[in-house]
Amino acid sequence: MLEVSELVAAYGPVRALDGVDLSVERGSITAVLGVNGAGKTTLLRAISGLLPPKAGAIRLGGRDITREQPEDLVRLGIAHVPEGRGVIVELTVEENLRLGGLWRRDRAWLRTGLARMFELFPPLAQRRHQRAETLSGGERQMLAIGRALMSRPELLLLDEPSLGLAPRTAAQIVATLRTLREDTGLTLLLVEQNAATALSVADRAVVLNLGRKVADDDAARLAADDRVRRAYLEG
Numbered sequence: 001m002l003e004v005s006e007l008v009a010a011y012g013p014v015r016a017l018d019g020v021d022l023s024v025e026r027g028s029i030t031a032v033l034g035v036n037g038a039g040k041t042t043l044l045r046a047i048s049g050l051l052p053p054k055a056g057a058i059r060l061g062g063r064d065i066t067r068e069q070p071e072d073l074v075r076l077g078i079a080h081v082p083e084g085r086g087v088i089v090e091l092t093v094e095e096n097l098r099l100g101g102l103w104r105r106d107r108a109w110l111r112t113g114l115a116r117m118f119e120l121f122p123p124l125a126q127r128r129h130q131r132a133e134t135l136s137g138g139e140r141q142m143l144a145i146g147r148a149l150m151s152r153p154e155l156l157l158l159d160e161p162s163l164g165l166a167p168r169t170a171a172q173i174v175a176t177l178r179t180l181r182e183d184t185g186l187t188l189l190l191v192e193q194n195a196a197t198a199l200s201v202a203d204r205a206v207v208l209n210l211g212r213k214v215a216d217d218d219a220a221r222l223a224a225d226d227r228v229r230r231a232y233l234e235g
C-alpha cells in the first residue's frame with residue numbers, strides 16, 4: 001500500500017535520507033530500525049508530509065502523495081504519532097481523543113471511536129476527564145496512539161512508542177498494536193531504537209544507517225542476523 005522510492009530528504013546541507021526505497025504491504029507491521037541519527041524520524045516526517053522530500057517519490061495505494069500537505073494526508077488515511085507523544089497536555093483525555101476524530105466529521109464514529117479507544121486502552125477510560133498532563137508516560141503514549149486512531153487511518157506511523165517507558169508498559173503497548181492489526185487490518189510503520197521490542201511484533205524490518213537502507217528482511221530472519229545486529233543496531 002505504501003511505496004517509497006529513491007527518497008532524499010535534507011535539513012539544509014545535511015542529507016538525512018539518501019535514496020531510500022521501502023515497500024509496505026497492507027495489513028503488515030514494518031519496523032524501521034537503526035541507531036540515533038540513522039534517518040528514521042525523517043522517514044516518517046517525509047511520509048506524513050511534514051518534511052517535503054528533495055527527490056524521490058512516495059505512493060499510497062498507487063497514488064502519488066509526494067507533495068501532499070499533512071492535513072490532506074490525514075484525510076487520505078495516514079496518521080502520525082510523533083516522538084515525544086504529541087498530546088495536548090492542557091486538554092482532558094477525552095478532549096484529546098475527540099480532536100483526533102474531528103478530521104472525520106462523522107458524529108456516529110466519534111461515539112463508537114471513543115468507546116473503541118477506551119476498550120483498547122482501559123487506563124484511558126478511567127481517566128477520561130483528567131487532563132493529559134496528569135497521565136503517566138505509558139498512558140500518554142496510549143493517548144497519542146488513540147488520538148491518531150480516531151482519525152481512522154489506514155496507515156499508522158509510530159515514532160518510538162516505547163521510548164522512556166518501563167519494559168512492561170512498552171510490551172503492553174506493542175501487544176495492543178498487534179491486536180489492532182488483527183482486528184482492523186491496520187498497516188503500521190513502527191520506528192524503534194529498541195530493535196528487540198520492534199522485532200517481536202513486526203512482520204518485516206528495515207534498517208537505516210546514515211540515511212541509507214542497509215537491511216530489509218523478514219523480521220524473524222533479521223532478528224537472527226548477528227552481522228546486522230552488531231553493525232547497525234548496537235549503537
Ligand code: ATP
Pocket residue numbers: 011014015016034035036037038039040041042043193
Ligand atoms: P533519533 O532516534 O535520534 O531521532 P533518527 O534515526 O530518527 O534518530 P533523524 O532524526 O531522522 O534520525 O536524523 C537524521 C539526521 O538528520 C541526523 O544526522 C540528524 O542530526 C539530522 N537532523 C534531524 N533533524 C534535524 C533538524 N531539524 N535540523 C538539522 N538536522 C537534523
